[in-house]
Amino acid sequence: MAVIAHLRIPANSFELGWILELEASGTIELENMVPLGEKAVPFFSVSDEVRESFEKNVSNHPSVERIVEVTRHNGDRLYSLDWNVSRDVFFQGILDLKGQLLSATGTPNMWEFEIRFPTHEALSEFQEYCSNAHIPLEVGRIYNPVRPGTGMWYGVTKTQRETLMRAVQGGYYSIPRRMSTQDLADDLGVSDQAVTERLRRAIETLTENTLIAMEEELEEEFKPI
Structure with a gap:
């Protein structure tokens, strides 16, 4: 049965955290991550007040091939990031264990994730994977998204x-x-x-x-x- 976990890791503990370096007041919300062949393209929103320095920092990072502004709305801008996910041990572990990123929010010091794994065993494997990779992972709430036996349609005929x-x-x-x-x-x-x-x-x-x-x-x- 699928399980959803809330996780926290320091921003300096994974490659994307280094890439998306923020100023003291900045916040990033990772909207989605779309797998494209051997790549995984993240889409994330950034507020206008940190946009200029953010674009400069990200564009200068060696792992980033391209950053594209997709749209802007109410003071926030949505970007897509073309980068080499294989260099990010944390995200590579999510992809390898069939995890699905539901939400992620980053601050200068800490990132919080909500990730769905196909089974409890997959989540346990991911925790062991992070431990072996020396990634300081803090596991918060863990829950099943629906009642057992209701199926993918939540019991609705x-x-x-x-x-x-x-x-x-x-x-x-x-x-x-x-x-x-x-x-x-x-x-x-x-x-x-x-x-x-x-x-x-x-x-x-x-x-x-x-x-x-x-x-x-x-x-x-x-x-x-």
Whole structure:
């Protein structure tokens, strides 16, 4: 079963931390990491106040082939970084053990990561890998993303999924509402009562097996011994 782990490591303990060197007030959010052949291209956002010095530091790093500004929005800029991931022992370990980067935030001294591993064993292997590589890894919360037995659709049936997705896409939950219950029923070829019941069951099941399941997992983790 997949497991999600919150990890912390010093910024000077891995190659990308060195590359993305920050000023005292700077913060970086790693948005995504896309594997492209033997490379892994990270996308990250940087605030405008540290942009100029950040671009200069990154561009001068020997491991960086290219840095590209993708877009800008509300004082933040999104960049893609073309670099040699094989030189970064930490990220290479994530890729080798089939880890999926969910989020990452960096400050001048510390980076925090949320990573999904396919199994608990894979996470344990990654911890051992970092220990052998002398990477000071601090493991925080560890939890399963869904309840056991619910499958990849969190227990929501195909019919319920189709109804819920059509409702969202059609504007049923928009303000103002762009689709009525009857509109949705006509679109799906069922009664409005059937639509209401499908949505109710889908939302209840989805909430039980994601938000409530995660909350219970956290309560169990922090229960006094």
